[in-house]
Each structure stands twice: as structure tokens, then as C-alpha cells.
Amino acid sequence: MSYSDKIKKTYLEQLEQIRNAGIFKEERFIHSTQAADIKVEFPTGSSLKTVINMCANNYLGLSSHPEVVKAAHDGLESRGYGMSSVRFICGTQDIHRELENKVTEFLGTEDTILFPSCMDANAGVFEAVLSNEDIMISDRLVHASIIDGIRLCSAQHDTFKHSNMQHLESKLQLHSDKRIKLVITDGVYSMDGDTAKLDEMVELCEKYDALLFVDDSHASGFIGKTGRGTHEKYGVMGKIDIITTTFGKALGGASGGCVSGRKELVELCRQKARPYLFSNTIAPVVVSGVLKVLDILSESTERRDKLEKNTTYWRKGLTDAGFVLKEGDSPIVPVMLFNAKLSQDISKDLYNEGIYAIGFFFPVVPNGQARIRTQISAGHEIHHLDKALDAFIKVGKKYGILGLTKQEIIQKYGL
Amino acid sequence: MKDIILQYVIEEYLEDDDEEITYDTPLISGGFVDSFSMVSLKVFLETRFKISLPDDKATPEAFDSVNNIVNLVNEFIE
Numbered sequence: 001m002s003y004s005d006k007i008k009k010t011y012l013e014q015l016e017q018i019r020n021a022g023i024f025k026e027e028r029f030i031h032s033t034q035a036a037d038i039k040v041e042f043p044t045g046s047s048l049k050t051v052i053n054m055c056a057n058n059y060l061g062l063s064s065h066p067e068v069v070k071a072a073h074d075g076l077e078s079r080g081y082g083m084s085s086v087r088f089i090c091g092t093q094d095i096h097r098e099l100e101n102k103v104t105e106f107l108g109t110e111d112t113i114l115f116p117s118c119m120d121a122n123a124g125v126f127e128a129v130l131s132n133e134d135i136m137i138s139d140r141l142v143h144a145s146i147i148d149g150i151r152l153c154s155a156q157h158d159t160f161k162h163s164n165m166q167h168l169e170s171k172l173q174l175h176s177d178k179r180i181k182l183v184i185t186d187g188v189y190s191m192d193g194d195t196a197k198l199d200e201m202v203e204l205c206e207k208y209d210a211l212l213f214v215d216d217s218h219a220s221g222f223i224g225k226t227g228r229g230t231h232e233k234y235g236v237m238g239k240i241d242i243i244t245t246t247f248g249k250a251l252g253g254a255s256g257g258c259v260s261g262r263k264e265l266v267e268l269c270r271q272k273a274r275p276y277l278f279s280n281t282i283a284p285v286v287v288s289g290v291l292k293v294l295d296i297l298s299e300s301t302e303r304r305d306k307l308e309k310n311t312t313y314w315r316k317g318l319t320d321a322g323f324v325l326k327e328g329d330s331p332i333v334p335v336m337l338f339n340a341k342l343s344q345d346i347s348k349d350l351y352n353e354g355i356y357a358i359g360f361f362f363p364v365v366p367n368g369q370a371r372i373r374t375q376i377s378a379g380h381e382i383h384h385l386d387k388a389l390d391a392f393i394k395v396g397k398k399y400g401i402l403g404l405t406k407q408e409i410i411q412k413y414g415l
Numbered sequence: 416m417k418d419i420i421l422q423y424v425i426e427e428y429l430e431d432d433d434e435e436i437t438y439d440t441p442l443i444s445g446g447f448v449d450s451f452s453m454v455s456l457k458v459f460l461e462t463r464f465k466i467s468l469p470d471d472k473a474t475p476e477a478f479d480s481v482n483n484i485v486n487l488v489n490e491f492i493e
Contacts, residue, residue, distance in 0.1 A: 140452055147451055159452040161430065367446030 022340070023363070028356075033064035034253060036379045040356065052384050054357040054374045056253075059222050059331055060303045061379025063253035067296065068289050072254075075288020087114075087281050088270075095287045102294045103258055107220070107228060107245070108237040111266040114287075116279050118217050118246035118257030119145040124273030125213075125242060126153035129265050130182060135175045138184035139163065139196070143215055146184060155182075162189075165200050172208040180211060182242075187216035187230030188223060191365050191373065193332030195223070198234040211241040217257070218332065221250035222304040222378075227297055241265065247286065252293040256282035307331055307378040310385060314376050317389040322403035323396060331376040335392070336369070338406065339413040343370035346395055353391035368415040416464075416488065421481045423459055428452065438481040450475045460484070466491040 018024050028042040034056060039048045062068055075095070085091035100112040115121040122145040126136060134155040138146065141162045150157050158175065160168040168183065175181055183205055185196040198214065205212045216229040224232025231240050242261040247254060259269050269276060282290075297303070311331045318325055318335060326334040337343045343359030350357050350372070361370035376385075396402045401409055417438060425436065428448045442448040448456070457473050460466065468491060477487045 140449065150451075158455055158458075161428075362446055 034058055035064055036384050051354045051356040052388055054388055057249035058253050058377050059250040059307055061377050062293055068252055068292050071292030072285045072289040076285045079284035099287050099291055103260055106294055107243055107260050109260040110263040112258050112260040113266050113269050114281050115257045115275055118244055120275035121244040121257040121259045122146045122149040124275040125259050128269045128272040130155035133179040135178040136182050136184055137171045141189055142186050169204055182211045182213055184213045187214045188218035188330050190218050192326050193328040193330040195230050198230055198236050202236045202239045213242040214240050215244045217246040217249055220245040221297055222307050226301055227304040247290045252289045254286045256286055303378040310380050311376045314385050321393045324406055333374045334371040336371050338368055338370055338410050340370040342413045349395045350391055355388050355391045417485055420484050427455055441479050443475045443479045453478050460488055464488050
């Protein structure tokens with residue numbers, strides 16, 4: 001087939017539409033390891049600028065931790081670079097099973113299966129454990145990968161208003177005739193930083209005989225007193241039927257994910273989940289790194305405790321300065337600006353001040369809820385946070401938004 | 416019919432701090448209803464008005480305002 005001018009034009013028009021909608025994504029090249037201080041080339045071709053990273057998922061600061069890097073090196077030496085096979089042919093090493101067992105112990109579940117990513121775990125899990133006699137009832141703000149997984153599954157689906165337990169209960173009543181009801185939620189919501197009310201959800205699921213699924217990608221390693229996740233925070237460890245999570249954020253930040261939960265459901269994933277069956281699993285070098293991460297986290301809560309302190313400090317600093325924040329206590333701290341252009345202008349000005357923080361707007365977040373999403377890390381020191389606060393205050397003053405309420409910001413800049 | 420549908424949309428989709436909506440408010444392109452959550456609306460229309468909406472007719476465009484939805488339902492009511 002020829003890539004004709006007509007076909008090319010079709011694609012160029014699509015790209016133009018994305019640009020015109022103001023949602024064209026440009027990558028910024030980082031010339032250093034992932035850390036609190038990074039060297040960035042942006043725009044492409046410009047000289048390198050050292051900035052403070054306020055938007056990484058590197059919550060525990062382990063992405064470039066020397067012990068993790070060393071463990072990865074050792075794993076590379078002892079188990080090689082790749083497996084050249086899917087798991088069930090000849091792609092399973094002893095360390096894959098070791099990691100599955102360690103994750104099971106860490107999350108307090110019955111069994112675990114690794115996937116190339118949490119995106120793959122979410123894409124594969126629903127179709128593996130549900131059929132068209134069943135119903136999936138998901139929170140309306142769940143992550144895009146869950147939405148893709150739901151779309152790939154033959155079970156029926158419905159949604160409930162974000163974190164609205166009354167609405168969830170009405171849906172559980174509405175679908176009481178289905179064979180299996182699976183309630184689906186994120187543990188921590190990545191755009192708002194709020195946590196799912198897992199204690200109430202467990203109660204509802206028990207009342208209506210439903211299963212509960214939690215994607216804890218923005219929680220594993222640091223939410224809860226010993227960092228086991230949102231289920232630890234809400235005192236419901238052992239009561240979540242399916243947990244999916246990633247190793248690409250707090251747990252070393254490289255790649256990989258898993259499904260962890262009831263033994264039979266995990267076994268069904270091993271037999272039926274297509275991303276598990278038809279792609280290679282996590283490379284040995286990454287498995288070795290994650291094993292070390294779990295050792296570090298099991299020995300001490302020092303890093304998650306530091307993250308908690310940093311988060312409290314950052315939230316208080318922004319609140320005292322007069323910014324409007326989304327309520328919550330997770331290290332995802334959204335600074336609300338409501339107007340899309342304002343979020344982009346402020347992000348650009350912050351970058352000029354040496355602070356790397358990204359503005360999000362519709363359709364990534366609901367219309368009229370544009371924001372700068374900041375993410376705190378145990379890799380941040382107080383001097384990083386102070387410098388970032390000074391920059392936020394300087395830029396906030398420039399735009400005259402400090403001390404304004406939501407309504408006043410909207411009045412000033414529109415939606 | 417208009418008011419029944421409007422009332423359902425308000426109760427099913429709007430959050431407490433959302434603006435008020437009218438028969439013409441763009442629901443999907445306006446960000447009130449995401450296309451993924453349209454399934455509840457489709458099931459409601461089919462049950463309430465005893466119709467069957469083919470998937471190729473239940474498009475985001477056809478569901479984008481209460482007025483559009485009324486037109487769609489009228490097409491299928493016997």
C-alpha cells in the first residue's frame with residue numbers, strides 16, 4: 001500500500017486539530033537521573049536548565065537510589081538482560097516468583113501475578129475474571145487504563161458519581177440480579193489526590209455481596225502507616241478482592257505492574273489474561289530493583305514518613321500563601337486555577353523560576369477545573385520546597401490570585 | 416418527556432457544585448457527562464420509554480443535549 005498524499009493529509013489534519021485544541025503534548029528531555037533536581041532541555045534544542053521537579057511519581061525518591069541501582073546491576077549480571085519469551089513458555093525466572101511472593105506479603109493478599117505494566121494489568125484482569133452475566137460498577141474518575149480494561153471485557157458496566165457512596169449503593173441495588181458485581185475504584189485519585197473511602201466501600205460490598213477492585217498505583221509504598229496502600233489507611237487489609245499496582249511510580253519507578261488478590265482470581269489471570277499471555281514480563285534487571293525496593297520499605301518507614309512530613313509542609317505553605325488547593329492528605333497536591341490558559345501561563349512562569357510543574361485542563365480534568373498538579377517526594381529536601389514555594393508565591397502575586405476564592409479566580413479569569 | 420430526561424440527567428450526572436443545565440446545555444462536549452458513563456443514560460431511556468436503542472444510534476452527538484436525546488427517543492417510540 002502506498003502512503004498517498006490523501007492519506008497523509010488525513011493524518012496531518014488530525015494532528016492540526018490536536019494542536020488547535022491546545023492539547024498537543026510535547027516531551028521535555030531530561031539529561032540527568034530522575035530526582036528532585038533535574039537538568040532539562042526545553043524547548044528542544046535549548047541549553048540545559050536545572051529545575052526542581054514537582055511533577056514526578058517518584059514519591060519515595062527511590063528511582064535513582066544507590067542501593068536500588070546496585071541491585072539492578074547485580075540482577076543484570078546474574079540473570080541477564082532479557083528472557084526472549086512469555087512467562088508460560090520459558091520466561092519465568094526464580095526471581096519473578098520471588099517478587100510475586102514478596103508483593104503478596106507486602107500488600108497482605110493471597111497471591112500475585114506480574115504484568116509488563118499496571119496498564120496491562122488493568123487491561124487484562126477484568127476480561128479474565130468476569131463474563132457477560134456479570135457487572136462492573138466503576139467510579140467515574142477511575143484511571144484511563146481501567147476504562148480500557150472495562151471496554152475489553154464482555155461483562156456489563158455502569159458507573160457511580162465520584163466517591164459518592166449513596167450513588168454506589170443505588171447501583172448495587174439496581175444490579176442485584178447479576179451473577180458477580182465488581183466495584184472498581186482507584187485507591188488514590190491521580191488528578192485530585194483524594195483517597196477512595198475503602199472502609200465504606202468494603203461495607204457496601206459485603207452488604208450487597210459484591211467484589212472490590214482497587215488500583216493502588218498512586219498509593220503502594222507510602223499510603224498507610226507502613227506504606228502498604230490505601231487498604232492499610234482505611235483498616236481493610238485482606239478485604240480487597242483485587243489490587244492492581246505499578247512498580248513505575250513509588251516502587252522504584254522503572255516499569256512493571258501486577259494483579260494481587262484472591263488466589264483463584266490471580267490463577268485465572270495466569271490462565272487467561274491476554275497481556276500476561278502474549279507479552280514478555282518484567283525484565284530481570286527491573287525485577288531485581290523492585291525486590292530491593294520492597295526490602296528497603298519493609299525494613300523502615302523512614303521514607304514514607306519523610307514524604308508525609310514534606311506533604312504537610314508543602315500543603316501548609318501553599319495554603320498560608322493563599323492558594324486554593326484540592327482537599328486531601330496524599331502527596332498529590334493540586335493547585336486549583338480553574339481557567340485552562342491561566343494554568344498554562346503559570347506553569348510556564350514557574351519553569352522560568354526553576355520549578356517544573358505541569359498545568360492540566362479539560363479533557364484531562366473536568367471542564368473548568370484546570371490546575372497545576374504538584375507531587376511531593378521523599379527525595380525533596382525542605383530547601384527544595386522553600387524554593388518552590390517562593391516561586392509559586394512570586395508567580396501567584398503576578399497573576400493576583402493569592403487569597404482569592406474559587407469564585408473570585410473564576411470571576412477574574414473566567415472558566 | 417423532556418423534563419423526565421432533564422431530571423434524570425441532573426440526578427445521575429451533576430455534582431453539587433455544577434452549574435445548572437437546560438434542555439440545550441451540551442452534556443458531553445460540555446464535560447457534564449463523559450462518553451464512558453453514557454451507558455446509564457441509554458439503559459434508563461430504554462427502560463423508561465420501552466425502546467431499544469441500537470449502539471450505532473447512541474452516539475455522543477445524539478446524547479449531547481436533552482433536546483437531542485428527546486429527538487433520538489422519538490425516533491424509536493412506536
